[in-house]
Amino acid sequence: MSTAAVTTPPRRQGKKSLTLWAGAILVGLHVVVGLLSLVWLPYDPNAFTGGRLEGASLLHWVGTDRLGRDLFTQLMIGSRIALFVGVGAVAIGAAIGVTLGLLAAFASKWLDDALAATLDILIAFPTLLIAMLVVAMSDTASLWSAVVALGIALSAIVARLTRILAKRVLVMDYITAARTSGSSWLKIVAIHILPNIWPTLSVNFALQFGLAVIAEASLSYLGLGAPPPNASWGRMLQEAQGTVFTAPLGAIAPGIALVSLAIGVNLLADGLRERIDPTRSTR
Amino acid sequence: MSLIRVDNVSFGYTAERRILDGVSLDIAPGDTIGLVGESGSGKTTLLRLLLGLTRPDSGSITFDGQQLDPTNRSFMRDFRKQAQVVFQDPYSSLDPRQNIGAIIAEPLRSLKVPGDHATMIGEALEAVGLTRDIVTRYPHQFSGGQRQRIAIARAIVAGPRLLLADEAVSALDLTTRIRIVDLLARVSKTMSLLFVSHDIGVVAALCRRIVILEQGRVVEQGETRAVLANPQHPYTQRLLASVPRLTIKKASS
Amino acid sequence: MSALLDIQNLTISAGDTTLVSNLSFTLAKGERLGLIGESGSGKSLTSLAATGLLPAGLSADGSVILDDQQVIGSKDSTINRLRGTAVAMVFQEPLTALDPLMRVGKQVAEPLARRARRDGRPLTGAALNQAVLALLDDVALPEPARLARAYPHELSGGQRQRIAIAMALACQPDLLIADEPTTALDVTTQAEILGLLDRLVRERNMALLFISHDLPVVANTVERVVVLRQGITVETGPVASVFANPRHDYTRSLLAAAQRLDHALEGKP
Numbered sequence: 120m121s122t123a124a125v126t127t128p129p130r131r132q133g134k135k136s137l138t139l140w141a142g143a144i145l146v147g148l149h150v151v152v153g154l155l156s157l158v159w160l161p162y163d164p165n166a167f168t169g170g171r172l173e174g175a176s177l178l179h180w181v182g183t184d185r186l187g188r189d190l191f192t193q194l195m196i197g198s199r200i201a202l203f204v205g206v207g208a209v210a211i212g213a214a215i216g217v218t219l220g221l222l223a224a225f226a227s228k229w230l231d232d233a234l235a236a237t238l239d240i241l242i243a244f245p246t247l248l249i250a251m252l253v254v255a256m257s258d259t260a261s262l263w264s265a266v267v268a269l270g271i272a273l274s275a276i277v278a279r280l281t282r283i284l285a286k287r288v289l290v291m292d293y294i295t296a297a298r299t300s301g302s303s304w305l306k307i308v309a310i311h312i313l314p315n316i317w318p319t320l321s322v323n324f325a326l327q328f329g330l331a332v333i334a335e336a337s338l339s340y341l342g343l344g345a346p347p348p349n350a351s352w353g354r355m356l357q358e359a360q361g362t363v364f365t366a367p368l369g370a371i372a373p374g375i376a377l378v379s380l381a382i383g384v385n386l387l388a389d390g391l392r393e394r395i396d397p398t399r400s401t402r
Numbered sequence: 403m404s405l406i407r408v409d410n411v412s413f414g415y416t417a418e419r420r421i422l423d424g425v426s427l428d429i430a431p432g433d434t435i436g437l438v439g440e441s442g443s444g445k446t447t448l449l450r451l452l453l454g455l456t457r458p459d460s461g462s463i464t465f466d467g468q469q470l471d472p473t474n475r476s477f478m479r480d481f482r483k484q485a486q487v488v489f490q491d492p493y494s495s496l497d498p499r500q501n502i503g504a505i506i507a508e509p510l511r512s513l514k515v516p517g518d519h520a521t522m523i524g525e526a527l528e529a530v531g532l533t534r535d536i537v538t539r540y541p542h543q544f545s546g547g548q549r550q551r552i553a554i555a556r557a558i559v560a561g562p563r564l565l566l567a568d569e570a571v572s573a574l575d576l577t578t579r580i581r582i583v584d585l586l587a588r589v590s591k592t593m594s595l596l597f598v599s600h601d602i603g604v605v606a607a608l609c610r611r612i613v614i615l616e617q618g619r620v621v622e623q624g625e626t627r628a629v630l631a632n633p634q635h636p637y638t639q640r641l642l643a644s645v646p647r648l649t650i651k652k653a654s655s
Numbered sequence: 656m657s658a659l660l661d662i663q664n665l666t667i668s669a670g671d672t673t674l675v676s677n678l679s680f681t682l683a684k685g686e687r688l689g690l691i692g693e694s695g696s697g698k699s700l701t702s703l704a705a706t707g708l709l710p711a712g713l714s715a716d717g718s719v720i721l722d723d724q725q726v727i728g729s730k731d732s733t734i735n736r737l738r739g740t741a742v743a744m745v746f747q748e749p750l751t752a753l754d755p756l757m758r759v760g761k762q763v764a765e766p767l768a769r770r771a772r773r774d775g776r777p778l779t780g781a782a783l784n785q786a787v788l789a790l791l792d793d794v795a796l797p798e799p800a801r802l803a804r805a806y807p808h809e810l811s812g813g814q815r816q817r818i819a820i821a822m823a824l825a826c827q828p829d830l831l832i833a834d835e836p837t838t839a840l841d842v843t844t845q846a847e848i849l850g851l852l853d854r855l856v857r858e859r860n861m862a863l864l865f866i867s868h869d870l871p872v873v874a875n876t877v878e879r880v881v882v883l884r885q886g887i888t889v890e891t892g893p894v895a896s897v898f899a900n901p902r903h904d905y906t907r908s909l910l911a912a913a914q915r916l917d918h919a920l921e922g923k924p
Contacts, residue, residue: 300509603916
């Protein structure tokens with residue numbers, strides 16, 4: 120006798136989620152370390168403060184790299200970079216993707232079909248490949264070029280998702296009610312469409328954040344990411360390649376850092392998804 | 403002078419025929435009109451035309467003597483203050499992410515209605531039998547019948563002269579249905595009502611005049627009592643014969 | 656006459672919440688019973704419990720004996736033998752009850768073939784086609800040969816519901832459970848479908864469990880009623896006496912509401 124409202128209600132109070140908290144703690148750890156790195160570092164990241172390939176000690180908590188630079192300092196900077204790339208890429212992907220998705224949702228059938236087909240083709244390419252192409256097209260390999268490249272690569276999925284979600288909202292009666300209440304289309308997008316598609320999009324953004332961090336590490340590993348002093352975990356991994364058996368800490372440390380952030384972000388996304396319960400809006 | 407005049411309006415095509423074919427009707431101030439039709443009758447399309455959401459292919463719709471022109475912004479803004487709508491599905495007509503206050507305030511804000519909005523919202527809520535303090539709550543906290551009341555409050559808050567109801571009680575339970583019908587009867591004392599429905603019983607209880615639509619054409623219209631007592635058109639007769647009646651056999655003792 | 660469906664003290668709960676409590680009624684072959692209730696009354700859940708189709712997360716207590724087989728607590732494979740032989744269901748929304756990607760003729764053929772197989776007289780090929788067309792004719796579908804090749808979305812709501820009824824009848828059930836079968840239909844189509852159900856149930860001497868919130872429809876379709884409210888049985892009895900002399904306030908309020916509309920149709924104030 121009734122149809123389930125497709126869009127989601129505001130989240131209910133007081134539901135605790137283990138995944139959400141675990142994810143939040145892991146990510147939070149990196150956020151704290153990254154922010155801290157802006158004001159304090161144990162050593163100068165480029166200074167040769169210790170012997171080469173030292174193990175963990177009281178002076179160098181994770182040891183030193185093959186040139187004698189402190190590894191912990193590099194890890195901290197890596198956190199900052201990873202977060203910057205994650206936030207930046209997702210933000211750029213969101214800005215481009217949501218705009219395109221909304222345009223497609225409102226477009227005439229022909230334009231919409233063309234856009235959807237184009238997006239499908241883009242999505243078929245691996246994110247990393249697109250990012251590499253964009254970086255190659257820009258002359259300099261820099262942190263910003265990596266961020267923009269990843270953002271562009273991520274935008275296709277965001278656009279596709281936005282398009283589908285927005286289209287579902289557009290057939291709801293409350294959109295018609297908004298029109299007969301005199302609201303402009305711009306206002307309808309701002310107060311009705313965006314808030315209702317945001318919960319699902321936010322889960323997607325959380326997942327893409329993890330994707331972006333790993334992708335950036337891959338780019339840096341391949342030498343396409345930010346050059347020093349913007350050391351990222353990817354570059355640390357690349358430099359530690361040769362000595363992975365003699366001084367494993369140099370590879371294990373950035374590896375753990377990368378994995379912990381990626382897992383934390385995925386747990387966060389899962390926790391967020393649990394909080395959004397679309398079936399709750401039915402009688 | 404009629405509030406709304408629909409003059410020989412036609413619209414759209416399906417494989418066999420037009421969706422609306424030469425439809426004419428008049429809504430006078432203070433009228434309560436029931437538009438009865440089954441699926442494929444075109445009643446939903448007619449409603450959309452009356453709301454200015456699309457334009458007819460031929461014929462005209464005038465409001466207060468003026469052409470209903472969806473592209474004329476200042477006209478539409480005034481029109482929207484005068485004509486509001488209540489939809490069928492209480493679960494999709496309220497934005498789940500807005501609180502009740504924001505939902506009812508939207509027409510006031512978008513149409514730039516002067517006055518103290520908070521007071522107007524409170525009065526609208528009381529008029530539909532709800533209390534003012536629910537403005538901070540969200541739709542999912544309310545039942546189907548309550549949501550319809552909220553939808554009606556949103557429709558009347560700007561003080562329209564015409565209320566359009568699209569199967570406004572069809573999705574409700576029987577007892578709730580009667581309560582909302584009573585509410586609409588109360589509300590329509592101060593405004594005209596066009597009630598679109600497939601349920602003739604509800605139309606009979608609520609509307610003074612009735613218009614019967616079949617496959618895009620008006621086949622009969624007139625005073626509800628007269629049409630029900632003496633249906634002229636075979637489709638009307640068939641419609642009335644199909645409605646199941648509550649056969650109450652008086653208990654013998 | 657032994658009961659085909661014997662429900663005693665049925666209680667359905669979801670965790671701590673009780674959705675149906677202590678429901679009891681029996682239904683024998685040829686009898687028609689109506690379950691009346693508004694939303695949240697538990698009437699649909701009862702029909703699901705009768706066929707062992709309660710969704711996960713809901714538990715049932717009490718006794719539901721269908722064709723001499725206890726349903727509650729039995730393994731699904733045991734109950735499955737009853738579905739499609741002893742009992743068949745018709746639902747409210749024909750569009751979702753039919754497979755959108757399969758021609759309707761094929762959808763009717765499946766239960767026909769399955770029933771024939773179980774009876775030990777398998778139907779295939781031309782014989783199966785004939786049986787399908789005969790069934791479509793039985794449910795008063797025009798041009799059965801042409802319609803059998805149609806997809807659900809190409810048919811009207813009334814035609815789809817006739818197909819759903821045909822599929823239910825193909826199982827040759829002893830009990831037909833109809834859950835709001837005409838609520839989603841136009842009023843003229845509703846009258847036709849109700850007439851069809853009436854004729855078929857009489858012809859085949861089936862038991863009918865009719866679930867609805869629409870009092871006039873129930874009044875004209877069944878002999879006995881059970882009135883449910885929030886899972887609790889409020890009143891039961893022959894439909895004529897319950898409707899003429901309701902004892903419970905809730906039944907009275909339901910009838911008052913229905914009478915309002917009825918009187919309006921007759922031109923009474």
